[in-house]
Amino acid sequence: MTLAPILLFLAVFVVLLLGYPVALSLAGTALIAAGIGILTGSFDAALLYAMPNRLFGIVANQTLMAVPLFVLMGVTLEKTRIAEQLLDAMSRAFGRFPGGLGVSVTLVGMLMAASTGIVGATVVTMGLMALPAMLKARYQVPLATGTICATGTLGQIIPPSIALVLLGDVLSNAYQQAQLSLGIFNARTVSVGDLFAGAMVPGLILVVLYTAYIVLTAVTHPEKAPPVRAEDINARELLVSIFPPLLLMAAVLGSILGGLATPTEAAGVGAMGALILAAIRRETGYGQLRDIAISTTKTTAMVFFILIGASVFALVFRGYGGDDLVTAWFQALPGGVIGATFIVMLVIFLLGFILDFIEITFVVVPIVGPALMAMGVDPVWLGIMIAINLQTSFLTPPFGFALFYLRGVAPPEVTTGGIYRGVVPFIMIQLAMLVILAFMPQLATWLPGVLYQ
């Protein structure tokens, strides 16, 4: 039954397109496939009893406990309008410089997105928060929408994004599996901290390239990004609106990268910091706290339900010998490791048109990760390549997620064509970054090596 895993994958793909919740589509299709297998004697029913223990493994996973805490931090920054005031203060501080408003949007988006991890949510938030301001400042529509789409997806690869926490956890399991398959039992490990450190340099390069593009456009075509009328910002605003959130992010990141705290501890302290900032602004009434708590619960349940659904899928996929099939298939590919990596990247790029970061992390990475890493691919490099690749996919017309979501919240004078044209330069930057990273893996692997060895 070597066809079974392929059929299962195709079936899931078709079912997902119908638009029933992803977690249940994954688990349900897999369960039906297992049922057919049990009836025809080609699937071992005993495998299905492994599920409760897997589920408890998810509950007991220390790293994943960072997820609700980071979500709560992000939700607090958003719902108590700390992020909005930061953007407002920054655009007034930097608005008089060429492209100053655009650059402010990029920086705030990077900060915000870091703690949400769902492309749609970030793009919508940024679209509602920044698009009106940019249009009011008479920014050219494609430049404004392009900046917002690109920044909304940028957050995924800027630590401490939830996307990286989840990817780090999945990669660490996949890496161990890869080494076991090679007969290495005192396996080396890769942690969420490694992935955070690995994302720093490529992430910052992207920020610099985005910023450079915006400033360059503003200088060469001042009509596309006119300076905002100079409005003085006083020291108090600087102190209240700009420094605290920036300091908070720096502290969270610094304590993880410096090895002072685990991601979960840093997330808890970061969430507390965000709540304190909100309390100082008197934004922590009963109603606000309740909204923050409910919003956090919904996002957390959504993320973990996909993880549960994906584990049922993975259990059945493995039960049908899917992982052996992938390994054999990769080894037969011409071009060895490079060929296999290229195919994986292409497939992930295409899957990015219909699946979000979390789903791809839980469904695809456990399937292809062990096989690639057994062929010698570095886990941190692979993780960062996947992240940047997906980010590019989310931006690419006509299917990119970011474009859909921005279209949904943009005023009618913003045309779909304008949104498409606006992202093109940013896609170029992304592709350039992918090529650079493909040829210079040190950009991702250098910092974790320095920090943790």
Added chain:
Amino acid sequence: MPLTTPLTETGILGGRDINIIIQFIDRLNDLIGRAVSWLTLAMVIVTCAVVVARYVFSFGSIALQETVMYLHGMVFLTGIAFTLKEQGHVRVDVLHERFSERTRALIDILGNLLFLLPVAGYIFWASLDYVSFSWSVKEASAQPGGLPGVYLLKTLIPMMAGLLILQGISETAKSLQKIRTS
């Protein structure tokens, strides 16, 4: 056009009975979801307590760390059915957006019957032995100084499945009503 009458002609259960079932399930999961959501704030506080204990008083408390795990498990396991009620589980909406209200309701009904009920039923059924064994030995933490309630934590797994089955029934009934009124 009378909007309410067609519902009363649906076999054994009249429309009013169905509405009562829907309301009961929705209220139950709403109550549970809203109650456990406060535990996210408790998670923040306890995590900070762990950090302060470790870095200020250099004292590592397994019990405190495990408390975070219990809170986390309670939040996301009991929150799953609540999130279903709130339509908070992600869908692939490339095509879904273009379907009519009726088609969407039909997809939900089929999905609930073919996927949700079997999956939740399977998790419930498969976890019964697992959990009852844990109860029979009153399973406690394997860590020295850990919490004694692992069997309670594990009980959340069939509970999650049970709440999900209930919410699935309510969602199916609501989708059926949508189809009937459209």
